[in-house]
Amino acid sequence: MKKVFAFVLAFLLAAPAVWGEDTLPAPEKTGGMSLLQALSERRSTREFADTDLTPQQLSNLLWAAAGVNRPDEKRVYPTALGIQDTLVYVLNREGIYKYNPVANTLTMVEKGDHRMDTTQGQGFAARAAVNLVYVHDASVWDSLRNMKGWTTPQELVIRWGYAHTGAIVQNAYLYAASQGWNSVVRGSFDQAKLSKLLKLSEGQAVTLVQSIGPRP
Numbered sequence: 001m002k003k004v005f006a007f008v009l010a011f012l013l014a015a016p017a018v019w020g021e022d023t024l025p026a027p028e029k030t031g032g033m034s035l036l037q038a039l040s041e042r043r044s045t046r047e048f049a050d051t052d053l054t055p056q057q058l059s060n061l062l063w064a065a066a067g068v069n070r071p072d073e074k075r076v077y078p079t080a081l082g083i084q085d086t087l088v089y090v091l092n093r094e095g096i097y098k099y100n101p102v103a104n105t106l107t108m109v110e111k112g113d114h115r116m117d118t119t120q121g122q123g124f125a126a127r128a129a130v131n132l133v134y135v136h137d138a139s140v141w142d143s144l145r146n147m148k149g150w151t152t153p154q155e156l157v158i159r160w161g162y163a164h165t166g167a168i169v170q171n172a173y174l175y176a177a178s179q180g181w182n183s184v185v186r187g188s189f190d191q192a193k194l195s196k197l198l199k200l201s202e203g204q205a206v207t208l209v210q211s212i213g214p215r216p
């Protein structure tokens with residue numbers, strides 16, 4: 001009995017650290033650099049300060065990139081047929097988290113600094129405050145086909161998934177520029193390694209990765 005109690009206690013103590021869900025501060029949606037200035041400043045840059053973002057900065061960045069901006073839960077980026085099939089994962093010094101834009105929360109997927117696992121040798125990824133990993137979840141469309149009889153071809157679904165990622169990437173670039181941070185999107189990554197690390201399921205695939213953070 002004592003052993004069972006000790007096991008349950010150990011599990012309860014360990015669980016929040018591994019599978020915890022953190023509520024982010026409400027994102028700041030006003031102020032900032034003008035859009036035209038941010039467009040002028042946007043560029044790919046690969047030097048990072050190895051400085052962490054505050055929870056408020058992270059919340060602002062995630063909202064600007066892929067947050068909800070309407071009561072019907074649609075996003076700051078456009079989505080084909082209004083279907084949200086793109087996920088954002090955050091890899092920072094502390095761990096790997098999945099962003100839930102509706103609840104404005106981060107769910108821990110894995111503990112530890114895995115930023116270098118997002119690259120095939122580009123060392124700056126380890127110094128970027130965050131590496132955002134974009135995932136297209138084509139399985140969302142399977143449910144729509146099964147439950148609603150939709151006939152959207154898979155090829156189109158995949159292309160639209162990349163379009164969604166592209167829009168998120170540009171939002172994140174512009175927000176980074178507006179904050180005076182550096183950023184670079186990356187198409188060079190190990191799909192199999194990242195899928196395993198992020199515990200992706202059938203139909204989910206990494207589309208792009210983006211390193212973002214304060215300048216040195």
Ligand SMILES: Cc1cc2nc3c(=O)[nH]c(=O)nc-3n(C[C@H](O)[C@H](O)[C@H](O)COP(=O)(O)O)c2cc1C
Nearest residue numbers: 042043044045046122169184185186187188189208
């Ligand atoms: C789809 C895509 C994949 C990219 N992959 C990488 C990459 O793996 N590593 C990298 O350092 N930059 C990558 N880049 C950034 C480009 O090198 C960069 O956008 C390009 O040189 C133009 O510079 P700019 O973004 O400053 O306009 C990628 C850009 C795009 C759009």
